Amino acid sequence: MIKSRFIVTTLMLCLISTSMFAQEVSKVMPLADDVLLLSVTEIGDELLAVGEHGHVLKSEDQGETWRQIDHVPVNILLTKVVSVNQSVWAVGHDATIIHSSDGGETWELQFYDPDRQLPLLSVYFMDAQNGFAIGAYGTILTTDDGGLNWQDDIIHDELDYHLNDITQADDGNLYIAGEAGYGFMSTDQGATWEAIELPYPGSMFGVLALADEVIMFGLRGHVLSSRDQGQSWQNIPNINLSSLFGGDHIDQESAILVGANGARTIYKAGRLTTLSGSSALEIGDDYGAVLVIGNGDKILLLGEEGSDIQTLAKP
Numbered sequence: 001m002i003k004s005r006f007i008v009t010t011l012m013l014c015l016i017s018t019s020m021f022a023q024e025v026s027k028v029m030p031l032a033d034d035v036l037l038l039s040v041t042e043i044g045d046e047l048l049a050v051g052e053h054g055h056v057l058k059s060e061d062q063g064e065t066w067r068q069i070d071h072v073p074v075n076i077l078l079t080k081v082v083s084v085n086q087s088v089w090a091v092g093h094d095a096t097i098i099h100s101s102d103g104g105e106t107w108e109l110q111f112y113d114p115d116r117q118l119p120l121l122s123v124y125f126m127d128a129q130n131g132f133a134i135g136a137y138g139t140i141l142t143t144d145d146g147g148l149n150w151q152d153d154i155i156h157d158e159l160d161y162h163l164n165d166i167t168q169a170d171d172g173n174l175y176i177a178g179e180a181g182y183g184f185m186s187t188d189q190g191a192t193w194e195a196i197e198l199p200y201p202g203s204m205f206g207v208l209a210l211a212d213e214v215i216m217f218g219l220r221g222h223v224l225s226s227r228d229q230g231q232s233w234q235n236i237p238n239i240n241l242s243s244l245f246g247g248d249h250i251d252q253e254s255a256i257l258v259g260a261n262g263a264r265t266i267y268k269a270g271r272l273t274t275l276s277g278s279s280a281l282e283i284g285d286d287y288g289a290v291l292v293i294g295n296g297d298k299i300l301l302l303g304e305e306g307s308d309i310q311t312l313a314k315p
Helices: 002-012
Strands: 039-045 044-051 056-057 077-084 087-092 096-100 108-111 120-125 131-135 139-143 151-154 164-169 172-178 182-186 196-197 206-207 213-217 223-226 234-236 242-251 256-259 264-268 271-274 287-293 298-303 306-311
Touching: 039 087, 039 298, 039 306, 044 077, 044 087, 044 298, 056 287, 087 120, 087 131, 096 120, 131 164, 172 206, 172 213, 206 242, 206 256, 242 264, 256 287
Parallel strands: 039 077, 039 287, 077 120, 120 164, 164 206, 242 287
Antiparallel strands: 039 044, 044 056, 077 087, 087 096, 096 108, 120 131, 131 139, 139 151, 164 172, 172 182, 182 196, 206 213, 213 223, 223 234, 242 256, 256 264, 264 271, 287 298, 298 306
16 A cells, blocks of 8 residues: 555655755644654643654644644654653654754754764653664664753664664663664663564564563564563564554553554553454554543544544453
8 A cells, every 4th residue: 555655664764865855944834734743742731743844733632633833943754752841852854853942832953964864763861861862774862961962873883773762661771672673772771782682573663661561563563572671572463464653551551552554453461452443534544653642542643644533442
């Protein structure tokens, strides 16, 4: 399907430079909430989403309506957004990092290197000062001052695979989902990283930390689980072979995972339950991200044609 190829290509990152747009401010467009959105974060009671052409959108009503933020300093694809209180960071193509200190209303450029022609794919902050941005070819950037300065490095001398997502578990360990059957783990707050050879040789696009386990998910519906701090990983059976691109916690022990061809599945205790019976979808068949909203009974889905809210019908 054309839509599936589009999302897969976007998230696996064909490395086409967008530098001819990157020095432009993102343009305010009347249909900005109907184009590709890839990530969303909660800032208090508000939501902030990012996506194509440097679009940053804010919602004060849990995703029912959106307004576009103007004067965002880049016009490139933004792939991930995270927040700590009112501080917000977003990353994207052309090795770009932008930051807001007022909940996403105004933005500044913190890091930008279009000549490298590589995307940053994910960002994670342990607190308002200490964070990481990761991306193609093993790129990892580290900051201890809220992004005023970034240390630019490669995560492994020999494994220069794309780094797709990063999170931290309750025990403090950091985990990175990568491609070609590799992930990475740090037990010392990111000072050093250990390569993890996963039981599936394909790409993992996302990683989530639950109460007593870490799960990675990705290509062809593969979901992997570790209950021993990343020392060993088990394949979780999945009848749906659609690639999984995004996920969010439902509670401490379960998560909702979404992806290509309308894939929506709940993970809990080593089992996957595919959701069915949805109504006609407004944003097409592919989802790049999901956020559990309301009282945990609804999900906000992001994809090629914007956002959509659906009821979370728990099995």
